[in-house]
Amino acid sequence: MSGLKPQSQRASESGSATTLAEVLVSQQVAHDAALPSIVLSKNLLDRRKFLIQAAALALSGGALVTLLEACTAVKPLAPSPEPMPIALSPELTPTVPPPPEAATETANLSPTPTTAPMPAATPPTGLATERARIGHLLRRAGFGATQTELDRFTAMGVSATVDYLLNYEQVDDSALEARLNGLNLDLEKLVDLQRWWLLQMIYSMRPLQEKMTLFWHGLLTSGFSKVGKGPYMYAQNQLLRKLCLSPYDQLLKAIAQDAAMLIWLDSQVNKKAAPNENFARELMELFSMGIGPYTEGDVRQSARAFTGWGLRQKVFNFTPEQHDFGTKIFLGRSGNFDGNDIIDIIMEQPATAEFISRKLFTFFAYDDPAPEVVTKLASTFRNTQYSIKEVMREILISPEFYSAKAYRAKIKSPAELIAGMVHTLEIETDGSGLPAFADRMGQSLFNPFDVSGWPGGAVWINSNTLLQRLNFANRVSTARSRRFQFTPVETVRRLGLSSADEVVTYFVHLLLDSNISVQEHNILVAFGQGLNILGEPLGSQSPSVDEKLRSVVYLILAAPEYQLA
Amino acid sequence: MVITRRQLLKGGISLLPALAFLSAPWRREILFASSALAATPADRTLVVVQQAGGNDGLNTIIPYSDGHYYDLRPNIAIPQEEVLPLNNEVGFHPELVKFKTLWDKGNLAIVEGVGYSLPSLSHFQSMDIWRFADPEVKVRQGWLGRYLETLDGSRGDVFPGLAVGRTLPLELYSPQVSVTIVESLSLYQFQGDSRYPDATQGRTEALSGIYDAAPQDSPYAALFHNTLGATHQSSAALMQADKAYQPGVDYPDSSLAGGLRILAEAITGNLGVRVGHVTIGGWDTHANQKPDHARLLRTLSEALYAFYQDLKAHGKDGDVLIMTWSEFGRRVTSNASDGTDHGTAVPVFFLGTPVKGGFYGQRPDLGSLSSNNLRFTTDFRTVYATVLEGWFKTPPDAILGKQFETLPIFNAGMPV
Numbered sequence: 001m002s003g004l005k006p007q008s009q010r011a012s013e014s015g016s017a018t019t020l021a022e023v024l025v026s027q028q029v030a031h032d033a034a035l036p037s038i039v040l041s042k043n044l045l046d047r048r049k050f051l052i053q054a055a056a057l058a059l060s061g062g063a064l065v066t067l068l069e070a071c072t073a074v075k076p077l078a079p080s081p082e083p084m085p086i087a088l089s090p091e092l093t094p095t096v097p098p099p100p101e102a103a104t105e106t107a108n109l110s111p112t113p114t115t116a117p118m119p120a121a122t123p124p125t126g127l128a129t130e131r132a133r134i135g136h137l138l139r140r141a142g143f144g145a146t147q148t149e150l151d152r153f154t155a156m157g158v159s160a161t162v163d164y165l166l167n168y169e170q171v172d173d174s175a176l177e178a179r180l181n182g183l184n185l186d187l188e189k190l191v192d193l194q195r196w197w198l199l200q201m202i203y204s205m206r207p208l209q210e211k212m213t214l215f216w217h218g219l220l221t222s223g224f225s226k227v228g229k230g231p232y233m234y235a236q237n238q239l240l241r242k243l244c245l246s247p248y249d250q251l252l253k254a255i256a257q258d259a260a261m262l263i264w265l266d267s268q269v270n271k272k273a274a275p276n277e278n279f280a281r282e283l284m285e286l287f288s289m290g291i292g293p294y295t296e297g298d299v300r301q302s303a304r305a306f307t308g309w310g311l312r313q314k315v316f317n318f319t320p321e322q323h324d325f326g327t328k329i330f331l332g333r334s335g336n337f338d339g340n341d342i343i344d345i346i347m348e349q350p351a352t353a354e355f356i357s358r359k360l361f362t363f364f365a366y367d368d369p370a371p372e373v374v375t376k377l378a379s380t381f382r383n384t385q386y387s388i389k390e391v392m393r394e395i396l397i398s399p400e401f402y403s404a405k406a407y408r409a410k411i412k413s414p415a416e417l418i419a420g421m422v423h424t425l426e427i428e429t430d431g432s433g434l435p436a437f438a439d440r441m442g443q444s445l446f447n448p449f450d451v452s453g454w455p456g457g458a459v460w461i462n463s464n465t466l467l468q469r470l471n472f473a474n475r476v477s478t479a480r481s482r483r484f485q486f487t488p489v490e491t492v493r494r495l496g497l498s499s500a501d502e503v504v505t506y507f508v509h510l511l512l513d514s515n516i517s518v519q520e521h522n523i524l525v526a527f528g529q530g531l532n533i534l535g536e537p538l539g540s541q542s543p544s545v546d547e548k549l550r551s552v553v554y555l556i557l558a559a560p561e562y563q564l565a
Numbered sequence: 566m567v568i569t570r571r572q573l574l575k576g577g578i579s580l581l582p583a584l585a586f587l588s589a590p591w592r593r594e595i596l597f598a599s600s601a602l603a604a605t606p607a608d609r610t611l612v613v614v615q616q617a618g619g620n621d622g623l624n625t626i627i628p629y630s631d632g633h634y635y636d637l638r639p640n641i642a643i644p645q646e647e648v649l650p651l652n653n654e655v656g657f658h659p660e661l662v663k664f665k666t667l668w669d670k671g672n673l674a675i676v677e678g679v680g681y682s683l684p685s686l687s688h689f690q691s692m693d694i695w696r697f698a699d700p701e702v703k704v705r706q707g708w709l710g711r712y713l714e715t716l717d718g719s720r721g722d723v724f725p726g727l728a729v730g731r732t733l734p735l736e737l738y739s740p741q742v743s744v745t746i747v748e749s750l751s752l753y754q755f756q757g758d759s760r761y762p763d764a765t766q767g768r769t770e771a772l773s774g775i776y777d778a779a780p781q782d783s784p785y786a787a788l789f790h791n792t793l794g795a796t797h798q799s800s801a802a803l804m805q806a807d808k809a810y811q812p813g814v815d816y817p818d819s820s821l822a823g824g825l826r827i828l829a830e831a832i833t834g835n836l837g838v839r840v841g842h843v844t845i846g847g848w849d850t851h852a853n854q855k856p857d858h859a860r861l862l863r864t865l866s867e868a869l870y871a872f873y874q875d876l877k878a879h880g881k882d883g884d885v886l887i888m889t890w891s892e893f894g895r896r897v898t899s900n901a902s903d904g905t906d907h908g909t910a911v912p913v914f915f916l917g918t919p920v921k922g923g924f925y926g927q928r929p930d931l932g933s934l935s936s937n938n939l940r941f942t943t944d945f946r947t948v949y950a951t952v953l954e955g956w957f958k959t960p961p962d963a964i965l966g967k968q969f970e971t972l973p974i975f976n977a978g979m980p981v
Contacts (some may be wrong), residue, residue, distance in 0.1 A: 166863055225689050226687070231709075436731070440748065441747075442732075458785065458788055459740070461788055462792060463798075463799050466796050467753065467755070467787070467796050470755065470756075470772070470796075471756045474756045478759065517778055517779065517780055519778035520775050520778045520779060523771055523774045523778060527767075544761075546760075547760070547764055555768065558772055559775050563777060563785075563789065564783070
């Protein structure tokens with residue numbers, strides 16, 4: 001590491017708000033200024049601009065709210081956002097008319113300026129309607145959906161929507177690239193990397209690709225805290241994104257030679273004379289088979305096969321002098337194996353198919369699936385040459401995925417909560433300040449909790465993280481600055497909503513599938529009483545309409561149901 | 566004027582209007598922990614200050630009479646005449662004036678040469694080793710998290726673990742224990758619409774109603790319901806402590822001092838803090854070390870001095886032990902950019918009224934280095950065992966996995 005820079009001093013002075021990782025990061029910046037451009041996408045981000053901007057972004061927690069006000073994007077919210085441009089190829093367009101219930105709902109919810117026949121509050125229906133199933137699908141296989149997306153995908157139906165999500169490469173995402181290009185992010189800095197990825201989640205037209213990337217980041221993980229180099233973390237993230245639905249052997253072989261992973265699990269110090277078992281062990285325990293179906297001897301033999309795999313000039317390099325060319329006996333097979341041979345043998349193990357199928361199912365559907373559910377997915381995995389895409393297709397159209405057991409069975413991770421809220425409410429932002437919110441909620445992207453990613457589930461919720469979730473809901477619902485703006489009054493006018501009941505019904509439909517208890521609905525309506533003058537002439541409306549509208553949305557975003565995916 | 570615990574309990578819930586709307590199970594819990602006047606082990610507090618990045622111990626406690634010191638790091642050595650002598654061998658860095666004051670009063674203990682065998686020179690790994698108290702990094706639970714697990718939950722303490730910062734310091738991590746993390750007092754409140762502050766209370770009440778009315782049959786229903794209650798409780802308790810708190814000193818203007826001030830509010834407010842944690846970063850002084858290190862040492866000593874004086878003003882100094890740590894010291898030989906690279910053994914400070922000032926452990930020998938690094942003399946787990954056994958009166962081997970010797974750093978008169 002090189003010496004202290006002024007920005008790192010600032011970071012350390014604001015120590016209470018600065019994690020050690022950030023301090024270390026800022027110190028790393030100077031050291032690695034000469035990294036080659038190979039790790040950066042040519043068209044996405046200009047390194048020189050990053051370095052020029054580097055000093056401007058040391059975040060102090062106390063200044064966070066100010067920063068959000070001051071630094072967010074200048075693009076005001078378009079009064080009527082363009083509908084999502086779906087570049088569907090012909091074969092993906094639904095060939096059958098949408099089911100009647102979906103058509104009816106779509107008609108009811110089309111944004112029209114004059115009428116708004118809102119459905120009355122209904123008792124909990126779970127996943128009984130196509131609209132609810134689409135909402136569920138897009139929460140799990142993406143980061144929520146806007147009203148426009150909900151209408152469109154509901155009309156398409158679940159099956160065509162799953163095809164759309166899986167065939168993401170056919171969807172034009174150039175608007176996202178243009179948006180990110182304009183930000184001058186510094187990929188050396190953890191906080192800018194985090195912003196970059198959160199913006200991908202919020203604005204990508206390929207939601208499943210981003211969700212898969214998040215899944216892999218939690219499984220084939222590496223952390224900035226040890227890797228220390230932003231461009232390596234960026235390159236790994238792009239690798240996961242590129243291969244997110246690829247055959248799993250391809251993904252494992254690529255990650256085994258990924259620069260960040262070579263550092264994270266000590267492959268680069270795995271040498272013939274003194275093998276380091278870190279990668280070999282985690283390859284089986286965390287990435288493929290789970291603990292159990294192998295011996296310590298298998299770990300040692302596998303480590304020998306990966307000796308000599310390292311980094312040179314910031315890319316993967318094989319050093320024959322450090323490689324053990326001897327015979328290895330691994331999982332009952334014998335030969336002069338190298339790392340790729342080891343991965344091929346691992347892929348053939350029944351445990352691998354079961355392990356990956358279970359990981360995918362529990363991330364996307366629910367915990368503790370019945371053995372037969374996993375067995376069926378595992379057989380698809382084996383029968384399709386380890387196709388992640390086909391396993392995902394099977395999960396996303398399975399009855400289990402749409403069962404009562406799956407509905408609201410997962411706690412949203414902080415990244416899902418933040419990206420989902422901003423996306424669903426169509427808020428314009430350049431993402432400044434969002435990484436700090438995620439940090440406080442317990443998820444520092446690119447810095448997983450440990451080698452096995454984030455534990456997830458109930459661990460996401462404690463008195464501090466819940467408070468931070470509620471305060472983020474407050475931040476979003478009261479966003480009034482031109483640079484971070486949420487305008488519920490516009491929505492209400494556009495849809496012609498004229499009472500507290502209509503307002504509550506609309507937002508509960510958008511954010512919670514119209515699925516809350518009658519008592520909750522009544523609390524919201526009672527709280528929003530002041531909105532019953534909405535139908536009256538504008539002049540008679542007090543400023544409290546703005547306050548009440550935002551408060552109603554806050555209460556929905558802060559509700560326990562909204563914390564669930 | 567400091568509100569005493571008795572006044573608080575007399576005032577009871579009426580002092581806490583923010584909680585009045587909570588449903589009964591939440592309200593029933595007593596907000597403020599009982600706290601005996603004398604520091605029985607169950608009411609003692611440890612405040613941990615982490616010097617993140619690796620503190621240069623040799624330029625902190627300076628062996629000014631040892632020629633090796635001036636030979637091995639000529640470009641960054643502190644001249645003999647600037648050192649604040651502690652005896653005829655070593656002295657403080659000149660910016661440690663406030664530490665010298667504490668030393669002279671006998672309230673500062675220095676454990677020298679703290680480390681472990683086969684030292685890791687990686688921040689990441691060495692920090693994990695210190696935090697998890699396991700040189701093999703097989704344990705994934707913090708040593709203080711394991712201590713917090715042993716506490717009696719029935720006391721209803723709101724903040725047994727309180728960390729100032731944004732994220733959980735892993736030495737406090739345990740899957741069984743919820744540690745409160747406070748970045749700032751304002752961020753630990755239910756924030757409202759800044760344009761309509763008067764509406765916040767009603768909105769927060771409606772939210773509690775929603776948490777009460779949400780379907781209770783979903784898998785996480787109880788978790789959300791109970792956590793919101795705990796959140797109201799801890800947020801209100803901290804705000805209440807903040808209102809009652811009158812700092813006994815002027816804290817310096819540094820974020821470390823700001824963090825210690827939050828801990829002081831919670832401790833003097835009797836919120837039941839058993840372990841407090843705050844971090845000061847920036848110790849990774851690879852280049853142009855002298856001005857940076859001087860500033861860090863001044864910041865550290867002034868902030869801790871103010872904190873200690875504040876505890877004294879509130880009569881809490883007998884209840885609080887303050888400890889510093891850093892993941893490693895630095896290379897004995899300086900580098901060509903007037904800095905030092907990652908090293909090994911490092912001094913640990915203990916401060917407070919319970920502390921018997923002086924030197925502990927053994928000073929590493931500058932004449933017997935290992936790859937230009939100090940050979941450690943005191944296992945860091947001896948330091949932890951000292952805290953667990955001597956301060957918390959809990960068996961250290963249950964937490965550290967085996968027996969370590971302890972250091973006699975406490976005053977003899979300390980109640981047990």
